[in-house]
Amino acid sequence: MSDTPKELKYAPTHEWVLNEGDDVVSVGITDFAQESLGDVVYVELPEVGDKLSAADEAGAVESVKAASDIFAPVSGEVIAVNTDLEDSPETINEFPYGDGWFFKLKMSDPSEMEHLLSADEYIESTEEE
Amino acid sequence: MNSRTCLYAAHKKMGAKVVNFSGWDMPLHYGSQIKEHHCVRRDSAMFDVSHMTVVDVGGREAQEYLRYLLANDVAKITGPGQGLYSAMLNSSGGVVDDLIVYALSSGFRLVVNCATGAKDVAWMNDCARGFQVALQQRDDLAIIAVQGPQAIARVGSVVGKASGAKISALKTFNSIFASASKTAGSWQYARTGYTGEDGLEIILPSSEAETFWWQLHAAGVLPAGLAARDTLRLEAGFNLYGHEMDESVSPLRANMAWTIALQDGERDFIGRSAVLAARDAGPQDKLVGVLLTQRGVLRDGQAVYIAGCEQSGLITSGSFSPTLGYSIALARVPAPAGGLAEVAMRKKRETVRLIAPAFVRRGQPIFKA
Numbered sequence: 001m002s003d004t005p006k007e008l009k010y011a012p013t014h015e016w017v018l019n020e021g022d023d024v025v026s027v028g029i030t031d032f033a034q035e036s037l038g039d040v041v042y043v044e045l046p047e048v049g050d051k052l053s054a055a056d057e058a059g060a061v062e063s064v065k066a067a068s069d070i071f072a073p074v075s076g077e078v079i080a081v082n083t084d085l086e087d088s089p090e091t092i093n094e095f096p097y098g099d100g101w102f103f104k105l106k107m108s109d110p111s112e113m114e115h116l117l118s119a120d121e122y123i124e125s126t127e128e129e
Numbered sequence: 130m131n132s133r134t135c136l137y138a139a140h141k142k143m144g145a146k147v148v149n150f151s152g153w154d155m156p157l158h159y160g161s162q163i164k165e166h167h168c169v170r171r172d173s174a175m176f177d178v179s180h181m182t183v184v185d186v187g188g189r190e191a192q193e194y195l196r197y198l199l200a201n202d203v204a205k206i207t208g209p210g211q212g213l214y215s216a217m218l219n220s221s222g223g224v225v226d227d228l229i230v231y232a233l234s235s236g237f238r239l240v241v242n243c244a245t246g247a248k249d250v251a252w253m254n255d256c257a258r259g260f261q262v263a264l265q266q267r268d269d270l271a272i273i274a275v276q277g278p279q280a281i282a283r284v285g286s287v288v289g290k291a292s293g294a295k296i297s298a299l300k301t302f303n304s305i306f307a308s309a310s311k312t313a314g315s316w317q318y319a320r321t322g323y324t325g326e327d328g329l330e331i332i333l334p335s336s337e338a339e340t341f342w343w344q345l346h347a348a349g350v351l352p353a354g355l356a357a358r359d360t361l362r363l364e365a366g367f368n369l370y371g372h373e374m375d376e377s378v379s380p381l382r383a384n385m386a387w388t389i390a391l392q393d394g395e396r397d398f399i400g401r402s403a404v405l406a407a408r409d410a411g412p413q414d415k416l417v418g419v420l421l422t423q424r425g426v427l428r429d430g431q432a433v434y435i436a437g438c439e440q441s442g443l444i445t446s447g448s449f450s451p452t453l454g455y456s457i458a459l460a461r462v463p464a465p466a467g468g469l470a471e472v473a474m475r476k477k478r479e480t481v482r483l484i485a486p487a488f489v490r491r492g493q494p495i496f497k498a
Contacts, residue, residue, distance in 0.1 A: 035146075038356065039163045041449045042424050060475075062426050064162060064360065064449045067475055093161070 002032040002126070005097060009113060010122035011073035013055075016097060023110050027073060028101040029061060029092065032126050037063040040089040044070075045081040046103055052076065054112055059102060061092065074112040076105035134179035135271050135335040139342050143352050151244040153180040155355055162356035166451040169324050169361055170492045173277030174353035175345050182246030183270050183332065184253065187236035188262035195230060195237055197398055198256050200380065202390035206232045210304040212319055216380045216388055217241075217249065222403025223376035224383070225252055227368065229321060231304055238317075240272070240332075242370050256399065271338035275350060276328035276361075278492065284318075284329055287344045292318075296329065323358065325365025325490045363457060364450050366418060366487030372429065372446045373416060373459055379407045382461065384416050384486060412464050418486040418496070419444065419458040425474050427458035427481070432473045435466040442466065452489045459486055 004010075009017040014033035018026045034040065044060040052058055052072035059070040081103045085091055092100040107113070117125065131154045140147060145156035156177065158165060168174040186195060195203045201215035209232050217225040226249050228241040241249045253264055275284050285293025292307045296318050299305060304319035317332040333341065346352070359369070368374055374383040381389075381404065389404055390396070421427050427447030434441050442462030450457040462470065462483065471478045484496045 038158065039161055041163075041426065044424070064356065064426070064451075067426065067428075090161075090163070 002030070002035055003097070004030065004032070004119045004123050006119045008097070008119065009073075009116035010119065011071065011116060012122075012125055013071045013073075015070060015073045017073045017113070017116055018101075019113065020104070023076075023107045024079065024104055025074060025076070025107060025113075026101045026104045027058070027070075028096060029070065030122070031096045033068070034093050034096045034100075037061065037068060038065045038093075039063055040092045043085045043089050043092070043102070045083070045085070046078045048078050048081060050078040051108075052078065052105065054115075070102060072105065073116060074105065074107050075109050076107040078103050079106050080104040132180070134177055135338050136177045136179065136273075136342055139339050140177065140352070143346075145352070145354060148355075150180065150355060153243060155180060156352065158354040158356045159352050162354060162360065163451045165351070165353035165357035166360050168351050169277045169326055169353060169357065170452055170489070171277070173275060173279040173283050173328070173350050174357070175342065175350045176274040176276070176353050176355075176358055177271075177342075178274050178330070179271040179335070179338065180243040181272055182241045182243060182249065183267040183272070184239045184241065184250060185233065185236060185265045185267055186239065186262055187265065188260070190261040191236045194257060194260040194262045196396055197260075198253065199230065200389045200398055200400060200404070201230075202393060202396060202398075203230055203232070203237065204393070205390065206230075208232065209234045210306065210317075212302045212304060212321060214302070214388055216374075216385055217252070218380065218398070218400025218404065219376055220399055220403065222379050222400045222407055224370070224374040224378060224380055224385075225249065225376060227370055227374070227385075229319075231317070231319065234306075238267075238332075245370060269335055270332050271335045272330055272332050273338060273342060273345070274322055274324075274328065274330045275345060276322045276324040276326050278327060280326070280328035280350075283345065283348045283350050284331070286348050287341070296320075323365075323367055324361035325367070326361075326492070360448050360451055363446055363448050363459065364452055364489035366459070366485075368459075369446060373461075379404065381407050381412070382414060382416065414442070414461050414463055415466070416445070416459060416461050416486055417466065418484040418488060419447075419460050419470075419472070420482045420484060420496075421456040421458070421472065421479060422482075423455075423479060425479055426456045427472060427474075433460045433462050433466075433481070434471040434473070434478070435463055436470075438463045438465060442470070444472065450488060452492070453494060457488050
């Protein structure tokens with residue numbers, strides 16, 4: 001059974017979003033996503049300063065088995081990326097919600113958070129897959 | 130409802146992620162396929178391969194039948210227990226399946242692929258017409274592969290000194306029949322595998338397999354799933370049926386010429402004339418190894434572009450090599466290809482290097498850097 005923390009918001013494309021305050025969010029991929037992908041071997045991160053709109057491609061994650069794009073769950077500017085993942089991609093499998101974060105965004109339209117899924121809604125969406 | 134091996138309950142207890150593999154519920158991994166892969170290269174791990182099909186061939190004309198059925202020649206086998214890798218061809222010289230045939234004290238035993246098992250048995254029965262043979266599918270047997278540099282020692286610690294000594298004296302592709310205990314039925318220990326490491330494939334009664342599995346586990350052998358089995362065989366450069374060859378591919382195009390026994394000109398095995406015609410026509414393409422040292426993972430079906438060649442090649446098996454730390458693949462490319470090539474990846478073309486199709490053996494890279 002995948003872990004889906006209640007305090008986070010989710011995109012249907014399997015990203016989680018943590019509101020850190022001051023219109024800053026951190027973004028990673030869910031436990032469900034890492035489990036489906038299996039062992040991650042490469043990550044592709046956006047660059048600090050990139051301006052992304054919601055649903056823009058923000059990077060990619062590639063496992064032994066498959067590759068998958070990462071999308072920006074909300075619009076904003078990239079203010080930090082987790083470069084540790086480039087050397088230790090297995091962190092995404094081990095700690096998808098903690099050390100496995102991908103990037104932080106300064107939101108340009110915080111009201112977009114309302115369009116994201118709650119934990120329960122996300123769990124429901126994965127059960128349909 | 131999928132089929133399950135006699136070890137299914139053990140897999141679930143060990144936390145396996147179970148997937149459908151050709152109609153069987155099989156363990157894909159038990160947490161991390163990369164850790165399982167390293168386990169085989171550095172120590173040992175065990176695989177449940179009981180989904181593979183075992184067919185015993187008995188009868189007065191068992192040898193004549195197999196000399197007709199198989200492209201390799203069972204007459205090369207000098208004694209009971211000895212194994213031989215062979216292709217089974219159709220009359221147009223395509224590969225029906227690849228398999229290992231062992232001599233038993235009386236008759237022979239074939240171990241064929243799971244995905245092709247039903248087709249193979251039907252084909253074998255068709256080809257048996259006119260021969261005094263009896264084919265028996267052995268669904269009562271399980272197969273456990275224990276692979277890795279410590280595999281022989283760890284199996285030895287479980288089966289006791291007498292059997293352990295016989296096992297460690299086994300030569301590659303040989304097997305012995307022994308009992309693990311006074312109550313046990315006959316077990317076959319074969320020094321074979323699909324990983325590029327030392328190890329055994331143990332064919333034993335299904336009813337005794339789970340006890341043995343837990344004994345191996347207690348002796349320090351961790352379980353590994355089909356995902357690790359695939360990256361291990363790819364690093365070793367071994368073909369996988371349905372990827373490097375199938376019924377439309379001549380074994381000559383899959384680096385299997387060494388398994389086609391043509392020495393005995395009198396022996397008219399199925400596919401012989403087609404193989405000879407293909408040999409005389411010469412190679413149009415070849416099966417090579419591919420290295421991608423930069424980021425990205427090569428995948429089955431990607432095109433391989435060769436400078437100066439109109440025809441592109443194709444990746445037949447692509448994945449990530451845990452031992453090397455980057456992606457490798459097997460690819461069928463036009464005969465003149467060599468050196469560098471380009472592969473159409475997900476988003477752009479990447480430069481790759483073409484090498485002989487073998488990457489890792491006994492824990493070490495075996496190609497020139």
